[in-house]
Amino acid sequence: METQKSEIRLMKGNEALAEAAIRAGLDAYFGYPITPQSEVLEYLTLEIPKRRGIVLQAESEVASINMIYGAAGAGARVMTSSSSPGMSLMQEGISYIAAAELPCLLVNVVRGGPGLGTIQPSQGDYFQATKGGGHGDYRLIVLAPSSVQEMCDFVFEGFKLAEKYRNPTLILSDGALGQMMEKVEFPEDGSLPHQIPAWATTGKKGRERNFITSLHMEPEKMEEINLHLQRKYKEIEENEVRYETFETDDAEVVLVAFGLPARICQKTVELARAKGIKAGLVRPITLFPFPKKIISDLSKKIDHFLVVELNAGQMVEDVMLAANGNCPVHFKGRMGGMLVQPEEVLEEIEKIIEHSMTLNAGQE
Amino acid sequence: MPEEMLIEQMECVYQKPHTLTDDYMHYCPGCGHAVAHKILMEVVDEMGIQEDIIGVAPVGCSVFAYNYMNIDMQEAAHGRASAVATGIKRVRPDKYVFSYQGDGDLAAIGTAETIHSINRGENILIVFINNGIYGMTGGQMAPTSLFGQKTSTSPYGRDVEHNGYPLKITELIAHLPGAYYVTRQAVHSPNTVRKFKKALKNAFEYQKLNKGTCFIEVVSNCPSGWKMTPKETLTYIEEKMLPEYPLGDIKVPAHNNN
Numbered sequence: 001m002e003t004q005k006s007e008i009r010l011m012k013g014n015e016a017l018a019e020a021a022i023r024a025g026l027d028a029y030f031g032y033p034i035t036p037q038s039e040v041l042e043y044l045t046l047e048i049p050k051r052r053g054i055v056l057q058a059e060s061e062v063a064s065i066n067m068i069y070g071a072a073g074a075g076a077r078v079m080t081s082s083s084s085p086g087m088s089l090m091q092e093g094i095s096y097i098a099a100a101e102l103p104c105l106l107v108n109v110v111r112g113g114p115g116l117g118t119i120q121p122s123q124g125d126y127f128q129a130t131k132g133g134g135h136g137d138y139r140l141i142v143l144a145p146s147s148v149q150e151m152c153d154f155v156f157e158g159f160k161l162a163e164k165y166r167n168p169t170l171i172l173s174d175g176a177l178g179q180m181m182e183k184v185e186f187p188e189d190g191s192l193p194h195q196i197p198a199w200a201t202t203g204k205k206g207r208e209r210n211f212i213t214s215l216h217m218e219p220e221k222m223e224e225i226n227l228h229l230q231r232k233y234k235e236i237e238e239n240e241v242r243y244e245t246f247e248t249d250d251a252e253v254v255l256v257a258f259g260l261p262a263r264i265c266q267k268t269v270e271l272a273r274a275k276g277i278k279a280g281l282v283r284p285i286t287l288f289p290f291p292k293k294i295i296s297d298l299s300k301k302i303d304h305f306l307v308v309e310l311n312a313g314q315m316v317e318d319v320m321l322a323a324n325g326n327c328p329v330h331f332k333g334r335m336g337g338m339l340v341q342p343e344e345v346l347e348e349i350e351k352i353i354e355h356s357m358t359l360n361a362g363q364e
Numbered sequence: 365m366p367e368e369m370l371i372e373q374m375e376c377v378y379q380k381p382h383t384l385t386d387d388y389m390h391y392c393p394g395c396g397h398a399v400a401h402k403i404l405m406e407v408v409d410e411m412g413i414q415e416d417i418i419g420v421a422p423v424g425c426s427v428f429a430y431n432y433m434n435i436d437m438q439e440a441a442h443g444r445a446s447a448v449a450t451g452i453k454r455v456r457p458d459k460y461v462f463s464y465q466g467d468g469d470l471a472a473i474g475t476a477e478t479i480h481s482i483n484r485g486e487n488i489l490i491v492f493i494n495n496g497i498y499g500m501t502g503g504q505m506a507p508t509s510l511f512g513q514k515t516s517t518s519p520y521g522r523d524v525e526h527n528g529y530p531l532k533i534t535e536l537i538a539h540l541p542g543a544y545y546v547t548r549q550a551v552h553s554p555n556t557v558r559k560f561k562k563a564l565k566n567a568f569e570y571q572k573l574n575k576g577t578c579f580i581e582v583v584s585n586c587p588s589g590w591k592m593t594p595k596e597t598l599t600y601i602e603e604k605m606l607p608e609y610p611l612g613d614i615k616v617p618a619h620n621n622n
Contacts, residue, residue, distance in 0.1 A: 028454060028455050054454045056450075058480075059476055059477070062444070062476075063444070063447040063476070063477050066440065066451065066477070067448070067450050069438070069440070069444075069448055069451060070438060070440075070448035071451035071452065072451075073438045073451075073452065074438075074451070074455050075455075076455035078451075078455075201418045201436035201438055201452065202418070202436065202456060202459070203416045203459050204415055204435060205416070206415075209434055209435055209436050209437070210436050211430040211436065211437040212438040213439035215427060215439055
C-alpha cells in the first residue's frame with residue numbers, strides 16, 4: 001500500500017491527473033479509450049479497485065458523458081476524460097449537464113484535427129471548449145494547465161469550481177502535456193471534502209422529490225433559466241479569472257499563449273530580452289472566464305500583441321476583442337500536431353518590429 | 365346527507381397510488397403510458413420503496429414522466445436513459461433504479477446504450493414501451509413499426525426492403541448473459557395489466573439480488589399516431605401487434621441456472 005500523504009513523484013501528465021483525481025475524492029470515473037489520453041482510464045482501472053471509488057469503461061464517449069450526468073445528478077463527485085474526437089461525441093451530453101447545472105470535471109487531452117486528425121498535441125479545440133461546444137447558450141469553466149504539476153493541481157481546482165458554481169469544469173490539456181513526464185507534488189489524499197448536495201437524486205427520504213431536467217416548455221420559464229445561467233457565468237467572470245504575467249512591466253511586445261506554448265514563449269521572452277527587445281508574456285490560465293482586463297490594460301501601453309497558439313488562430317479572437325483596436329494583434333500558429341519553437345516565435349517578433357519600423361519610416 | 369359523509373360510509377376498494385402526483389397528464393386519451401405510469405407507481409406504493417427509488421425519464425412521449433411520479437427522477441438525453449441509470453446505480457447501489465423508455469429512444473438512437481447496459485448486467489429495471497411509432501414528434505416510423513404500417517415517414521407503408529424489419533430488441537437482449545429477467549407484457553386489458561404489475565414486482569424483487577438487468581417490454585398503443593379511436597387501438601394490438609410481439613416471459617431466472 002503506497003503512502004497517500006503529500007509526496008513528490010515523476011509522472012506522465014495523464015497519470016498525474018488520474019492520481020490527483022483519486023486524491024481529490026473522486027467517487028466515479030466513466031470513460032472510453034482514445035489516444036493520447038488512455039493512460040487516465042488505465043491508471044484509474046488499476047488504482048481505484050485498490051483504493052476508493054468507481055471506475056467504468058463505457059461503450060462510447062456518448063455513454064460516458066451520460067453516465068457522468070446520472071452519477072453527478074445522484075450527487076457523486078465525477079470525472080471523465082477524452083481527446084478531441086471523443087469530446088465532439090460528448091457535446092450533446094455536456095450541454096445537458098450545463099443546462100441541468102450538474103458539477104463535474106471534464107478533461108480534453110487535445111490532439112490535432114479536424115476529423116480523425118493526428119494523435120499529436122494541438123490547441124484546435126479552444127473554440128469548442130470556451131464558446132460552448134454543444135447546442136444552446138452555456139459555458140464551461142476552462143482551465144489550461146502548462147505543466148504536469150498543473151495537471152494535478154487543476155483537478156482539485158476544477159472540482160472546487162464545478163461544485164461552487166454547479167457547472168462543469170473542463171481541463172484543456174494537450175497531447176504533449178498528457179504524455180510528457182515531470183516532477184509532480186501531490187496534495188494529501190482526502191484533502192478536498194465532499195458532501196452529497198441537497199438537490200441530488202438519492203431517493204426522496206424525508207424531503208420533497210428532487211428531479212433533474214433541462215426541459216422547460218414554457219418560453220417564459222426557459223428564458224428565466226437562461227438568464228439565471230447567464231448571471232452565473234457573469235459571476236464566474238467577475239470572480240474566477242486567473243492568469244500569469246512574465247516581464248510585462250516595461251514590455252513593448254507582449255506574447256499571449258496558454259498551455260504548453262506559454263512555456264515555450266517564456267523562453268522566447270528570455271531570448272528576445274537577451275537581444276535587447278522588450279518582450280513580455282501573458283498566460284491565460286482560465287480560458288473561460290478569459291482574462292480580458294489585463295489584455296485591455298496592456299493594449300493601452302504596449303506596441304504589439306503576438307498571440308501564439310497550436311491552431312489556426314482561435315484565442316487570438318478573444319485577445320482582439322479585449323484589445324479593442326488599441327494596438328495591433330498578430331498571430332503565430334502551428335497546426336496538425338506540430339509544436340512551436342522559441343526561435344520561430346522570436347523571428348516573428350523581429351518581423352513585426354521590422355515591419356512597423358518600415359511603416360513608421362514611410363510615414364515620416 | 366353531505367357528500368363527505370356519504371364518502372366516509374363507503375368502503376375504499378381502489379384508489380390512485382399515493383406515489384402518482386396530482387398533475388394533469390399530458391397523454392392523449394386512451395394512451396397506454398397513463399396506465400403503465402399508474403401501475404408502476406402502484407407497485408412502488410405496495411412495496412413501500414418510494415424513498416428508495418430513482419427513475420430516469422426518456423425523450424419521447426414520456427419525457428414528462430417525472431411530473432407524474434412522486435419520486436426522485438432524472439430526465440435523460442434521447443436514447444441515453446440506460447447510461448444515465450448506469451451512472452446513478454453505480455454510485456447509489458443501495459437504491460432501486462429504473463429507466464422508462466419508448467421504442468425510438470431505446471431501440472433506435474439508444475440501441476448501443478441499451479445493449480451495453482444489459483450486457484454489463486447493470487442492476488436496473490428497464491421499462492420499454494413499444495407502440496411502434498414516434499408519438500411525441502407526430503407519428504413517424506419507429507424501429508418497431510410493423511410490416512406495411514403507414515406512418516408520417518412511411519406514408520406508403522413500411523417496406524422492409526427499404527426500411528428494414530421491425531426490430532425485436534427484446535428477443536435480442538434476452539440472449540445477453542447480463543439480462544436476468546426479460547418479459548413482454550401489455551396494458552390494454554384488465555388481464556394484461558394484472559400480469560404487467562406482477563412482472564414489475566418480480567423485477568424490483570430481483571433487483572435486490574444484484575444479478576443483472578430486468579427488462580419489461582410493454583406492447584402499447586398510440587391512438588393519435590395510429591389515427592384510431594382508443595377502442596380501435598385495442599383491436600389493433602390484439603390483431604396486429606401481438607402476432608409480431610407475442611406476450612410472455614422470454615427469460616426468467618429459473619433458466620439462468622444460478
